[in-house]
Amino acid sequence: MRLLVDSHVALWRLERNNEMGPECRSKLEQASEVFFSAVTPWELGIKVALGQLSMHHRDPFARMLVAQAQLDVPALVTADRVLSRYGVELVAARS
Template sequence: MRLLLDTHVLMWVLDEAYRIGPDLTLLLEDPNTEVMVRAVSVWEIAIKCALGRGDFRHRPEAIAAAARSMGF
C-alpha cells in the first residue's frame, strides 16, 4: 500500500504521535506500506516557520531529515 502524508500528519508522526490513531499507526509500522511525503510539505513548513507560526516550531531541514531517517 502507498500512503501519502499530509503536512500536519507528517508533523504529528514525527513529533506528536499521540495525535494519530491506531489504524494509521498500524499502516506506518507495516513494512509493506510505502510512506511518502510531498516536497511541498517541507516548503509549507518553511513558509510557516518564516512567518513565526508557533505550531511549526521545527526547522524544515530537521523535518526533512527526520522523514528521510524514518524511511519516508
C-alpha cells in the same frame, strides 16, 4: 499499500504525537512505502516563518532542509550548528 502523508501527519509521526489514531498508526506501520511530498518541507518552512512552528533559524531554506532531514534521512551534513536546535542529527561538514 503505499501511502502519501500530509504535513501535519508527518509532524505527528516525527514528534511521536498522540494525535494520530490507532488505525492510522497501524496503516503507516504496515505500509510497503510511506511518502512525504516534496512540498512538505516547503510548507513547514512557511509555517515556521509565519510563527506557527518554532523557529531557530532565519533562513527559510535551512528550515526546509531540516524538515526534509526529519522526514527522509538519519543525518544532515552541514556546517551550520544552529540547525542542531531542531533535534536533527548533524554531521559536521568541517570535521
